[in-house]
Amino acid sequence: MSDYITIRVRGYHIDQHGQVHDRAHTEFLEEARWTLFENFNAIDFFSKLDLALTIVSNHINYRRPCFLNDTLEIHTRVMRIGKASCKMEQKIFLEGTDTVIVDATNIFVLTDKRNYEAIQIEGSAREKLEQLASSS
Amino acid sequence: MSDYITIRVRGYHIDQHGQVHDRAHTEFLEEARWTLFENFNAIDFFSKLDLALTIVSNHINYRRPCFLNDTLEIHTRVMRIGKASCKMEQKIFLEGTDTVIVDATNIFVLTDKRNYEAIQIEGSAREKLEQLASSS
Amino acid sequence: MSDYITIRVRGYHIDQHGQVHDRAHTEFLEEARWTLFENFNAIDFFSKLDLALTIVSNHINYRRPCFLNDTLEIHTRVMRIGKASCKMEQKIFLEGTDTVIVDATNIFVLTDKRNYEAIQIEGSAREKLEQLASSS
């Protein structure tokens, strides 16, 4: 599943050099992930199972600067579902172009909300994540 | 009680005109309020009573611009404790000067954490807030 | 002109009591203002005149709590254009309802970007602001 949101760069997204700062990019990436989950009703779904999607790592490459009033597309894909973790890739493009501003790889686990421990990804939880992954 | 914290202006606090944006000032004011509450152990205290300090209004005046690498002092005072609300004043100064960058007035209530309803400020809750107010 | 944006409440918008915190509301209000300005091409317009829209005060009332996964509508109206300042009102509603979560009044001035001083609102700058105000 590839999905994207668009965000307009505002004055509070840029730093003293006029470039979008990494705090803003982190917000853009996070908002894009939540939007994808929501499009598949995944947050409610896991919440009813007492599970939370928990990020365990992200690796972000800042490829090019971007500036005030740029419009960005943030694309998100679920790439691989392992026994206990799930890999998600994201790219931020200048709207309507192939120009990559940022790319990122995130690893997620499913944690039990009562003890914060990671669980095996199986059964209906696995099926839900496969829905997200297979729709690309 | 007057109390203050200091904060250094970073690149992500300023906008395209080089001035600290109001989102950043909101963060500075909020951090200063929490620090004051904490200095009096007020958060834990109210939490044990199943009460939360809830802001119902703030009125913020931006008096002068401030810039990258400025150091700011954020001062906070509890001014008046009414039957059901509490008034708090805050000022942001350039460090070590009388130059006011921002002043703000906040109204708080105490809410019951189980139903989000405001309660009368009385008994030990009132005494705790008076501790904050009287120590100026 | 009344205009609105919608925002979905995420996990990072809420505090320990499950309510949207005031830092998040400040972000929502700010994003709504920029979107309105942009809809009228006002940012570019003033920038070419070496002018910036600068907030001098905001007064925010938090009327009701709102929670994770709520969708909010943030409405923005230019209300009155004085000789040297401009008043803007904003309301945050639960989507599709008349339930007011937050209302806010903001005062803006136009400042000269070279010296940060407020100028008289007249000529083409006044006409542009009147466009925003009259389209309601």
Place this chain on the structure above:
Amino acid sequence: MSDYITIRVRGYHIDQHGQVHDRAHTEFLEEARWTLFENFNAIDFFSKLDLALTIVSNHINYRRPCFLNDTLEIHTRVMRIGKASCKMEQKIFLEGTDTVIVDATNIFVLTDKRNYEAIQIEGSAREKLEQLASSS
């Protein structure tokens, strides 16, 4: 050089599960980096050379959850200075313990502020970064 700042976890740093969210951790890490640079007067130093410290990647591992009212220590070290890039490691600990909450690796370059292009790290710029690295 190992250096650290301390930050107290507030209500706006945690998500619906009560854990510090990754947006907040990004803020903590960024503030710690700026503080280190500032301790060595590096921001001014590079600014006078028309250079900016620009992050090109960060890799963040979230090891353990942390919660409201926790106090965190964010440690930052410059590890290796290459021909054109510089590696910096950061760790977030629970205050006064060896419990690692987050670890992160960041790669920086020096960019020319006039064209956003990375330059070779040599001469006085290299010496300044070596000051940061060697003081551990």
